[in-house]
Amino acid sequence: MPHWILAVAASSDSNPFQSALDFFKSPTWHFITLMFYFLLAVLWIACAYWVFKDARRRVDDTIILAVCVLTGIVFGPLGLIVYAIVRPPELVADRREQELEMQMMEQRLGEESRCSFCKTPVRDDYLVCPTCGRRLRTTCASCGKPVEPSWRVCPYCETDVHGAMPPVSVYDRA
């Protein structure tokens, strides 16, 4: 029998996967596994931290915030993906600013007075309606400042203005 056939037969007797198995038992493979787990842990912590940081700016409810953070900690990268899908679209600071703007707008609208005859918006210091010419306020006889029909005393000079104008309001508060 030729030598090369004997050589092949001999090598096929030993397990061809033996070298691979040896590799999986080697310190190198052990190190690679450790590195893999280490990187996974780092990635996990990074995901949880990112969810926490982002949720803190978007959620002002403590319980919901805790649920978000817990999702990040328990599910790691998967939790991050789920969180990114369901997170509130706007920041808490933006939402507060919008609410404040709405409040201010409502206040401004509430403060606006209208002539009760023609519904023209009138300012608080108008004496007559600029559209229909009806008298909205009178002036204080002493200091000349505009006086509301319901006032008894002029707040600027303390003069008694009661009866200077009928106490019936001729303009509406919108």
Ligand SMILES: [Zn+2]
């Ligand atoms: Zn008017």
Ligand SMILES: [Zn+2]
């Ligand atoms: Zn006055």
